[in-house]
Amino acid sequence: PSSIRLAVIPGDGIGVEVTAEALKVLQAALPQDVKVEGTEYDLGARRYHATGETLPDEVLAELKGYDAILLGAIGDPSVPSGVLERGLLLKLRFAFDHHVNLRPSRLFPGVQGPLRAPGEIDFVVVREGTEGPYTGNGGSIRQGTEHEVATEVSLNTAYGIERVVRDAFARAQARPRKKLTLVHKTNVLVFAGSLWSRVFTAVAAEFPEVATDYLHVDAATIFLATQPERFDVIVTDNLFGDIITDLAAAVTGGIGLAASGNLDVTGTFPSMFEPVHGSAPDIAGQGKADPTAAVLSAALLLDHLGRTKALPALSEAARAIEAAVESDLAERVADPTPRTTSEIGDALAAKAAA
Amino acid sequence: PSSIRLAVIPGDGIGVEVTAEALKVLQAALPQDVKVEGTEYDLGARRYHATGETLPDEVLAELKGYDAILLGAIGDPSVPSGVLERGLLLKLRFAFDHHVNLRPSRLFPGVQGPLRAPGEIDFVVVREGTEGPYTGNGGSIRQGTEHEVATEVSLNTAYGIERVVRDAFARAQARPRKKLTLVHKTNVLVFAGSLWSRVFTAVAAEFPEVATDYLHVDAATIFLATQPERFDVIVTDNLFGDIITDLAAAVTGGIGLAASGNLDVTGTFPSMFEPVHGSAPDIAGQGKADPTAAVLSAALLLDHLGRTKALPALSEAARAIEAAVESDLAERVADPTPRTTSEIGDALAAKAAA
Ligand SMILES: CC(C)[C@H](C(=O)O)[C@@H](O)C(=O)O
Ligand SMILES: CC(C)[C@H](C(=O)O)[C@@H](O)C(=O)O
Numbered sequence: 001p002s003s004i005r006l007a008v009i010p011g012d013g014i015g016v017e018v019t020a021e022a023l024k025v026l027q028a029a030l031p032q033d034v035k036v037e038g039t040e041y042d043l044g045a046r047r048y049h050a051t052g053e054t055l056p057d058e059v060l061a062e063l064k065g066y067d068a069i070l071l072g073a074i075g076d077p078s079v080p081s082g083v084l085e086r087g088l089l090l091k092l093r094f095a096f097d098h099h100v101n102l103r104p105s106r107l108f109p110g111v112q113g114p115l116r117a118p119g120e121i122d123f124v125v126v127r128e129g130t131e132g133p134y135t136g137n138g139g140s141i142r143q144g145t146e147h148e149v150a151t152e153v154s155l156n157t158a159y160g161i162e163r164v165v166r167d168a169f170a171r172a173q174a175r176p177r178k179k180l181t182l183v184h185k186t187n188v189l190v191f192a193g194s195l196w197s198r199v200f201t202a203v204a205a206e207f208p209e210v211a212t213d214y215l216h217v218d219a220a221t222i223f224l225a226t227q228p229e230r231f232d233v234i235v236t237d238n239l240f241g242d243i244i245t246d247l248a249a250a251v252t253g254g255i256g257l258a259a260s261g262n263l264d265v266t267g268t269f270p271s272m273f274e275p276v277h278g279s280a281p282d283i284a285g286q287g288k289a290d291p292t293a294a295v296l297s298a299a300l301l302l303d304h305l306g307r308t309k310a311l312p313a314l315s316e317a318a319r320a321i322e323a324a325v326e327s328d329l330a331e332r333v334a335d336p337t338p339r340t341t342s343e344i345g346d347a348l349a350a351k352a353a354a
Numbered sequence: 355p356s357s358i359r360l361a362v363i364p365g366d367g368i369g370v371e372v373t374a375e376a377l378k379v380l381q382a383a384l385p386q387d388v389k390v391e392g393t394e395y396d397l398g399a400r401r402y403h404a405t406g407e408t409l410p411d412e413v414l415a416e417l418k419g420y421d422a423i424l425l426g427a428i429g430d431p432s433v434p435s436g437v438l439e440r441g442l443l444l445k446l447r448f449a450f451d452h453h454v455n456l457r458p459s460r461l462f463p464g465v466q467g468p469l470r471a472p473g474e475i476d477f478v479v480v481r482e483g484t485e486g487p488y489t490g491n492g493g494s495i496r497q498g499t500e501h502e503v504a505t506e507v508s509l510n511t512a513y514g515i516e517r518v519v520r521d522a523f524a525r526a527q528a529r530p531r532k533k534l535t536l537v538h539k540t541n542v543l544v545f546a547g548s549l550w551s552r553v554f555t556a557v558a559a560e561f562p563e564v565a566t567d568y569l570h571v572d573a574a575t576i577f578l579a580t581q582p583e584r585f586d587v588i589v590t591d592n593l594f595g596d597i598i599t600d601l602a603a604a605v606t607g608g609i610g611l612a613a614s615g616n617l618d619v620t621g622t623f624p625s626m627f628e629p630v631h632g633s634a635p636d637i638a639g640q641g642k643a644d645p646t647a648a649v650l651s652a653a654l655l656l657d658h659l660g661r662t663k664a665l666p667a668l669s670e671a672a673r674a675i676e677a678a679v680e681s682d683l684a685e686r687v688a689d690p691t692p693r694t695t696s697e698i699g700d701a702l703a704a705k706a707a708a
Contacts, residue, residue, distance in 0.1 A: 082541040090542070114580045116470045133508070138545040144552070148512040150545040154487070158502040185593070187436040188444070191492040191504040198498070218600035225579055225604040226468045239539070243597060246572035250579040 003035035004305055004314070007066040007270070011044040012084075013279030014289035014341075015072025021291035021345025022070060022298040025324070028349035029302070029317035039066070043088055044279075045076035054087030060095055067309070068301050069272040072294060073279040086136065093129050096269035098262035099160065100167050101129035101241060102300065103276065105228075105248040105258070108326050110333035113253045119229030121252050126168040126233060127241025129262055131160045132192075134238045154239075156192040161199045167265055168235035169207040179211045179232035180204075183220045183240055196237070220244055224251055249276050256289075257329075259296035267308050273301040287340035292325055295348055299325075317354065324351035357389035358659055358668070361420040361624070365398040366438075367633030368643035368695075369426025375645035375699025376424060376652040379678070382703035383656070383671035393420070397442055398633075399430035408441030414449055421663075422655050423626040426648060427633035440490065447483050450623035452616035453514065454521050455483035455592075456654065457599040457630065459582075462680050464687035465607040473583030475606050480522040480587060481595025483616055485514045486546075488592045508593075510546040515553045521619055522589035523561040533565045533586035534558075537574045537594055550591070574598055578605055603630050610643075611683075613650035621662050627655040641694035646679055649702055653679075671708065678705035 010019040027036055041059060048054055063069060074089045092098070107113055107121035133154040140150035165182075172180040182200045186193030197214070204212050215223065217240045223230055224247050236244065249258035258276035275293030283289060299321035306315030328347055339347070364373040381390055395413060402408055417423060428443045446452070461467055461475035487508040494504035519536075526534040536554045540547030551568070558566050569577065571594045577584055578601050590598065603612035612630035629647030637643060653675035660669030682701055693701070 082544055082547075085541045086544070112470070114469050114471075116466070116468055133506075134542055136544070138508075138543070140545045140549065142512075146512050146516070148549055150510045150549040152487075152508040152510075152543045152546045154492075154506040154508070156504045156506075158496075158500050162500070185596075187439045188488055188593075188596075189492070189506045190436055190440070190490070191494045192506045193436075195494065195502055195504040218596050221575065221597055221601035222604040222609065225601060226608075239542075242539075242542075242572050243575055247575035247579060247601065250576040254580070255576065 002311060003037060004067045006036060006038045007063050007069045008038045008040045009043050009069060009071045010040065011072040011074045011279060012076045013073055013281045013284035015044070015074065015279050017287065017289050017341045018275060018291040018294035019070060019072035021341060022294035024345050025295045025321055025348045025352055026298040026302065029320045029352040029354055031313055031354045034313055044074055044084060045079050048079055048084060054084060055091050064269060066270045067305055068270050070298060070301060071272055071274040073275065073277060075279045076281055090134065092272055093262050096272065097264045098129045098272060099164050100263040100265050101127035102261040102263055103127060103245040103248070103258065105252045107252045108257070108329045110330040111253040111257070113251050115225070115251055118251070121228045123228070123231035124171065124233050125241055125245050125248060126164060126171065126235045127245060128160065128164045128236070128238045131155050131157060132238035154192055156195055158195060158199060161196055162203065165199055165203045165235055168233055169203055169210055172210045172233040173207055175232055177232040178209055181231060181234045182212070182214045183217050183234055183236040183244065185217050187216065217244065221247055224248055245276060255293065257292050257296070259293050259300050261297070261300040261304060263304060271304055273297040287342065289341050291341050291345050295321060295345070296325060320352045320354065321348070324348045327351055356387070356665060357391060358421045360390060360392045361417050361423045362392045362394045363397050363423060363425045364394065365426040365428045365633060366430045367427055367635045367638035369398070369428065369633050371641065371643050371695045372629060372645040372648035373424060373426035375695060376648035378699050379649045379675055379702045379706055380652040380656065383674045383706040383708055385667055385708045388667055398428055398438060399433050402433055402438060408438055409445050418623060420624045421659055422624050424652060424655060425626055425628040427629065427631060429633045430635055444488065446626055447616050450626065451618045452483045452626060453518050454617040454619050455481035455595060456615040456617055457481060457602070458613065459602040459606045461606045462611070462683045464684040465611070467605050467607045469579070469605055472605070475582045477582070477585035478525065478587050479595055479599050479602060480518060480525060480589045481599060482514065482518045482590070482592045485509050485511060486592035508546055510549055512549060512553060515550055516557065519553055519557045519589055522587055523557055523564055526564045526587040527561050529586055531586040532563055535585060535588045536566070536568045537571050537588055537590040537598065539571050541570060571598065575601055578602055599630060609647065611646050611650070613647050613654050615651070615654040615658060617658060625658055627651040641696065643695050645695050645699050649675060649699070650679055674706045674708065675702070678702045681705055
């Protein structure tokens, strides 16, 4: 008998709806003797408007005590762009040292993506999560005048790159195809590019079984649109990872299906799991959102805790959820009648039930 | 009777082959009384290996005297990555203040792109060409140690943004749909993002007929893969423009068809025209390269000179080349027998002939 303690941040818009379904499915997939204790945190646009807070220090301190965080979606047009993203989402990623931003992309059987003739798409992007152009390191002078100059600084460290590259190699090593592609823009961003390349080459020596290659980020988008089946594991910088994972989600059936994990693989801080999609205020509260991406994020959460806490029951539950999603998506081909958010959640919970 | 003086830089790999065809078609499309004087410059990998030079100062000074530059492709695996890109291609773009990097994307009738159900795709990306993360502004300390730190600085100025944004608005204004989309990552890159947004909003006031919207670069890749027909004109930063134009080329039939112009719209310096594709060393010298992107780049060149020199005959020749390409691509549907580079060039020249 064991228990997992989750902090749940439903957030804004459809985040609330999809998180409820993700928890429903997660609970159904676990054996009776695993207790899930979920504590909800009211963070996001509502709280910001009520109190001006995005992520108070005491909440951050509390969150640190959980096994993992399940997050729905953050953001609302009523809040100036970037305030919640940086004050809450990125703050959590940085405060909890989420250096491995894991984004699997799989074209499930039966799912119609936008590509005419997709092969078998099943790859995972390991996006660096704590460096690059995301550190808020920039500034401007002469604001509002015709002489304004603004900078953005991308920060890259051997330490930060090595840990994420090593994680990506280990993941590639554990997969059947054992392929790792580095994506960067080394021919233009020569300082960061050189560091990424050298670290990549050095770590590669420790993984002789893993086949490696390199693509410039612009070329990578071409391959994602024309030959996504060529990819197995991709490792890349924070910003390039942001860009190519949205594209990867699009070619595998849309961000309605894309899950992600923000991992501190050392286990010092709780890892955080969230769908790649946003809060979609236009369809919020109408039961129209597809909870699949949130449900798959819950599966990533269970898989992560299963490994780090050595609890095989959790990993098995993760597999059961993925199988439930696969079966549900295949059934949509036969019967494409639209269902509500909770109808999809119910169906997935029934299929995943332990 | 008039004449145009072109500097021709065939460059490396297939650059040599496609440039020859582009010149052939360009010449065929012009009326007899327009003389084309093309002077070839040997720059690229061969010259680099022979002399160590990428772009000598005296060559740069000479190039300044031409009406325009036609470039094939630069780069070879025998040269360390980035050396020719930065020492030649980017050096030309920066030295000649090519602030408007123009990249039209059109799905020609009959062309099979990777998308299952593409609508009518016809948009143009106006990529800033002289700022952003492309300025070589970065550095590193403790190279080669586990404490190495590398930075890349994105430089953005009100001056540089305003001129390219204004150019993009003018282009949108002149098109039937009159739509302009700003692509950036304002929620993360807040200093540069805020400057881009404010300049965009200010210039928009001068173009009340142009409908505007904004997309984060990650979301833009989703739309490019799923609803590219939604775009009319896009204006964006140097790096985001690099990334999304390769994707745009992919969804409109591949970089074998994608043309580009690097414009100094003030006319102080010669503008430069080049296919988006690279030197493709794997197929170089075999007559396998499709010269269409180079030919369309020559059409952009003629169109540009037609406008800036008020020579309608050049703009008409540009239209004739585009019509020739459209007709040739449609014929490939009926007869997909592969042709050599020069067979395609001959066919295009015959169709475009004045
Ligand atoms: C909301 C935004 C800050 C975030 C990012 O850029 O990382 C999002 O796009 C994502 O990919 O999770
Ligand atoms: C070769 C490289 C420096 C160049 C760029 O990044 O601009 C290329 O990708 C392009 O798009 O013209």
